[in-house]
Structures are given as structure tokens and as C-alpha cells.
Amino acid sequence: MSNNRQIKEPDSSRTDLKFRWGGILENPYISKVHRHCLDGFKVGGLAKIIKSLEYKNILDVGCGIGEYSTMKKGRFVGLDNSLPRVKFAQRYYKHGLFLLAEATKLPFKDHSFEAxxxxxxxxxxxxxxxxxxxxxxKRVSxxxxxxxxxxxxxDQNRLSQFFYSMDRGTMFRTTEEIEAIxxxxxxxxVVLKGNFWTFPRLYYHTVIVLEVGDLRF
Ligand SMILES: C[S@@+](CC[C@H](N)C(=O)[O-])C[C@H]1O[C@@H](n2cnc3c(N)ncnc32)[C@H](O)[C@@H]1O
Structure with a gap:
């Protein structure tokens, strides 16, 4: 990860293909298969970290179809700005509360969640x-x-580059770029930081766990 010059920018020229692939992944059922088979959900590094952290309630921002609500016991609130995904989550994960909202405007009071x-x-x-x-x-945590x-x-392989370039989200960064922000x-x-590959090396993940400065219990 040290030599940024080797890291290719995502190819944004395939917009027609991207549109079609993005559309396919919009389908919650296909999204679920993709998350489980190609992106290491439940077995990846994030799952291990979530299980190791102690908290009684969690807000999942950009919760998608709500699958993280199944990862651990406790109060779970998910929000997403895609109505079909929120509706899917509301239908299948009754133990959670799912809302349509923007990541940049969280509809909660300060310090409402432990995580x-x-x-x-x-x-x-x-x-x-x-x-x-x-x-x-930071405000609500x-x-x-x-x-x-x-x-x-x-040295990202070509197949991985292809998957990244087909994603609806276009702002894939390096770990260093995320850290700089x-x-x-x-x-x-920062209390925890790590990287992991998902099988079969299509996606390389960065996980960063932050503690909010002024702990209020
Ligand atoms: C790749 S999915 C990840 C879903 C889920 N977090 C997971 O890991 O399975 C990204 C999600 O972020 C949502 N999203 C994108 N921009 C958002 C925003 N500004 N506010 C809320 N949700 C957003 C999308 O609708 C999509 O469900």
C-alpha cells in the first residue's frame, strides 16, 4: 500500500456496462448473494471486529438490506437513502428499526448510540x-x-479492477486517502485498524475503529 503511483484510478469509461451491473446489484436478493459469496460478509475482518467490540446498541449508516442486524444481539437501527433497500430490511429483519435517511444528516439526538x-x-x-x-x-456516538x-x-488484479469499476459507488479510495480525510x-x-482480503481476492478492505474523544456514559 506504500506506493500510491501503482494504484490505478477506477475505469469510469464503461458507463453502459456499469449502469447495467449497478442495476442488477440494486436488486436486494442479488445484492445479498454478492455480499455473501464475493465480499466475505460474516467471515471477513469486519465481522470479527464487530463481534469483539462491546456495545449494547448500534446505528448502521448506509445499512443496505439490513444484514448487519443479524451479526450481534442488541438494539439495531439501520438507515439508508435507498427506499427499496430500507423496505427490504423492514420486511426481513423485524428485530431492527430501519429508516430512510441521509448519512450526512442523521435524525438522532447527540450520543444516542454506543456504536x-x-x-x-x-x-x-x-x-x-x-x-x-x-x-x-461522532455527534450521535x-x-x-x-x-x-x-x-x-x-497491483490490484484486473478482475478486481473490473468489479470496482462496475460498482454504483465511484469513489473507491486507498487506505491512506481515507485516513487523510x-x-x-x-x-x-484510532483504537483499531486493519486490512483484509475477501475470498477470492476481489475486494481488499480497510477497517478503522475510532473512539469518540469525550466518552459520555
Ligand atoms: C454497498 S452498499 C453497503 C450496504 C451495507 N452497509 C453492507 O455492507 O452490506 C452501500 C449502501 O449505502 C447506501 N448509501 C449510499 N449513499 C448514501 C447516503 N448518502 N446516505 C445513506 N445511505 C447511502 C446505498 O443505498 C447502499 O445501500
């Missing part, structure tokens, strides 16, 4: 929206902010 998760959603947010989103997460996303890396935000302490 706030942003999984696989960073690449949907511009630098400005990511900064706004993390500031909002009492303890942890858990960030995870697929990142670009040096986070460094601009005050009162965040």
Missing part, C-alpha cells in the same frame, strides 16, 4: 459528504465509530 457503523458505503460518499457523515456519526470499505491497492476531524482516536 455507529459505516460499512461498504465510503465509496458512495464524496470527500465532503464523508467528512460531514463522520462528523454526524457515545463510544465507537466503525468504518469499513473496500479500498484500492497497488479522518485526520482532519478532531477528537477521534
Amino acid at each position: 455507529v457503523l459505516l460499512a461498504n458505503t465510503i465509496h458512495h460518499l464524496s470527500d465532503e459528504s464523508l467528512t460531514e457523515g463522520v462528523l454526524e456519526m 457515545r463510544k465507537y465509530i466503525i468504518l469499513d470499505d473496500a479500498v484500492r491497492w497497488s 479522518l485526520k482532519r476531524i478532531e477528537d477521534l482516536k
